[in-house]
Amino acid sequence: MSGIRVLVGTRKGAFICTSDAGRGEWRIDGPHFGGWEVMHVHGSPLEPDRLWASQWTDWHGQVVQRSDDGGRSWTPVGNDFRYRGDPGTHLWYDGTPHPWDFKRVWHLEPSPVDPDTVWAGAEDAALFRSTDAGATWEELPGLRRDARSGEWMPGAGGMCLHTILIDPANPARMYTAISAAGAFRSDDGGESWRVATGGLRSEFLPDPEASVGHCVHNLAMHPSRPDTLFMQKHWDVCRSDDGGESWVEVSGNLPSDFGFPIAVHAHEPETIYVVPILSDAEHYPPEGRLRVARSRTGGHQWELLGSGLPERDCYVNVLRDAMAVDALDPCGIYFGTTGGQLYVSPDEGDEWTAIAEHLPPILSVEVQLLP
Amino acid sequence: MSLRGTPGAGVHTVRVALPHHLRVLAGSGPEVTVQVSGEVTVHAVLDALEAAHPELRGTIRDHGTGARRAYLRYFACGEDLSHRSAADRLPEEVRRGEEPLTVLGAISGG
Numbered sequence: 001m002s003g004i005r006v007l008v009g010t011r012k013g014a015f016i017c018t019s020d021a022g023r024g025e026w027r028i029d030g031p032h033f034g035g036w037e038v039m040h041v042h043g044s045p046l047e048p049d050r051l052w053a054s055q056w057t058d059w060h061g062q063v064v065q066r067s068d069d070g071g072r073s074w075t076p077v078g079n080d081f082r083y084r085g086d087p088g089t090h091l092w093y094d095g096t097p098h099p100w101d102f103k104r105v106w107h108l109e110p111s112p113v114d115p116d117t118v119w120a121g122a123e124d125a126a127l128f129r130s131t132d133a134g135a136t137w138e139e140l141p142g143l144r145r146d147a148r149s150g151e152w153m154p155g156a157g158g159m160c161l162h163t164i165l166i167d168p169a170n171p172a173r174m175y176t177a178i179s180a181a182g183a184f185r186s187d188d189g190g191e192s193w194r195v196a197t198g199g200l201r202s203e204f205l206p207d208p209e210a211s212v213g214h215c216v217h218n219l220a221m222h223p224s225r226p227d228t229l230f231m232q233k234h235w236d237v238c239r240s241d242d243g244g245e246s247w248v249e250v251s252g253n254l255p256s257d258f259g260f261p262i263a264v265h266a267h268e269p270e271t272i273y274v275v276p277i278l279s280d281a282e283h284y285p286p287e288g289r290l291r292v293a294r295s296r297t298g299g300h301q302w303e304l305l306g307s308g309l310p311e312r313d314c315y316v317n318v319l320r321d322a323m324a325v326d327a328l329d330p331c332g333i334y335f336g337t338t339g340g341q342l343y344v345s346p347d348e349g350d351e352w353t354a355i356a357e358h359l360p361p362i363l364s365v366e367v368q369l370l371p
Numbered sequence: 372m373s374l375r376g377t378p379g380a381g382v383h384t385v386r387v388a389l390p391h392h393l394r395v396l397a398g399s400g401p402e403v404t405v406q407v408s409g410e411v412t413v414h415a416v417l418d419a420l421e422a423a424h425p426e427l428r429g430t431i432r433d434h435g436t437g438a439r440r441a442y443l444r445y446f447a448c449g450e451d452l453s454h455r456s457a458a459d460r461l462p463e464e465v466r467r468g469e470e471p472l473t474v475l476g477a478i479s480g481g
Contacts, residue, residue, distance in 0.1 A: 008425035076426035
């Protein structure tokens with residue numbers, strides 16, 4: 001292991017932070033794509049120097065870039081994202097029909113089996129795939145076709161497909177999550193999909209137990225237990241042990257069960273992390289104290305971790321793709337805030353230090369262990 | 372070679388002024404020159420620009436429809452051409468390379 005690389009997407013560019021295994025001294029490189037809103041930067045698990053970045057502005061729309069040298073240089077690749085067929089309408093905020101319209105890519109998920117294949121989660125919500133290293137993109141329309149997309153509606157950030165999980169042992173098994181539509185599962189590599197929201201309850205829906213319309217904020221999975229999923233929903237932290245067929249709430253003693261990201265410890269499948277946020281109307285931490293919540297019991301019992309984090313006057317948010325873990329021992333936990341602070345805990349969350357304190361608002365964080 | 376005779380005849384060397392983000396993306400300076408055959412229109416100039424710089428495809432106009440992106444405008448010779456047909460002939464000064472076609476970002480952002 002030669003080091004750690006943290007890939008950070010912000011509202012004004014991408015940053016790449018590197019360290020040795022001690023995770024105490026960091027070098028920050030960037031901004032890459034300065035001034036662009038970088039939704040996500042992610043590396044191939046097969047070829048760690050192959051990176052993907054989704055950048056976007058109102059002016060110029062979507063651009064995707066690929067690096068084959070760990071972010072030292074970048075090449076724009078294809079950015080033609082077209083829905084297959086007529087996508088019809090989804091619901092608007094007021095419940096009226098609204099035409100589907102591509103805006104941007106929220107999440108890029110490199111394939112665990114082919115370095116030239118990468119998946120893209122889009123707004124308006126759809127799943128795209130490139131099998132030619134980003135040159136061209138095709139939509140997999142089964143998700144819209146099979147999962148009652150006419151009933152999907154946008155959350156505050158837009159109607160976005162923001163989470164893509166692939167079972168590394170069985171890449172045909174995939175999960176996606178969409179705000180505000182729900183969680184979805186495919187067992188055939190994304191061709192066909194089923195709604196995976198059994199047991200979820202959302203009070204903002206006319207029928208709180210409806211199968212479609214839940215504002216799922218993020219999903220997490222430990223690769224050793226692909227049938228167990230953890231979810232941070234608009235409200236509620238939930239888990240499923242049957243591949244998303246049924247969910248139970250595990251919010252337990254959290255000070256608030258509203259939040260955005262959720263992550264699983266790299267070596268302990270029942271240790272999970274969330275960042276409690278006061279409410280959906282007040283997107284900042286309870287009491288102005290930034291704390292990460294850790295459960296070592298797969299939910300229900302939580303402890304608040306704040307050593308090294310702001311203890312007062314802190315009113316930042318932590319967005320859904322802005323938390324990640326590394327696979328060192330002890331496991332490192334990373335998250336970025338809308339205030340531009342990037343934090344690391346090299347000891348599973350016990351102690352935190354800032355890698356950077358004055359970046360633009362952080363949209364996404366990914367971590368790579370370099371060979 | 373640039374022809375200065377009949378509009379629409381020959382090949383014309385046309386200047387295009389790009390906004391900051393597109394200069395960076397294209398690895399260019401503030402202006403690029405493109406060779407346009409035949410009628411010099413917004414459509415023809417952007418076709419030539421995108422052929423020379425494929426990385427700009429989709430960043431000025433929509434891939435499928437060719438429609439100008441909502442947050443961009445086209446200016447030339449002190450006029451806003453954004454709402455004219457992209458098939459309209461551009462001013463003589465643009466055709467002769469004396470003035471650029473300017474792609475301008477709207478005053479937005481934060």
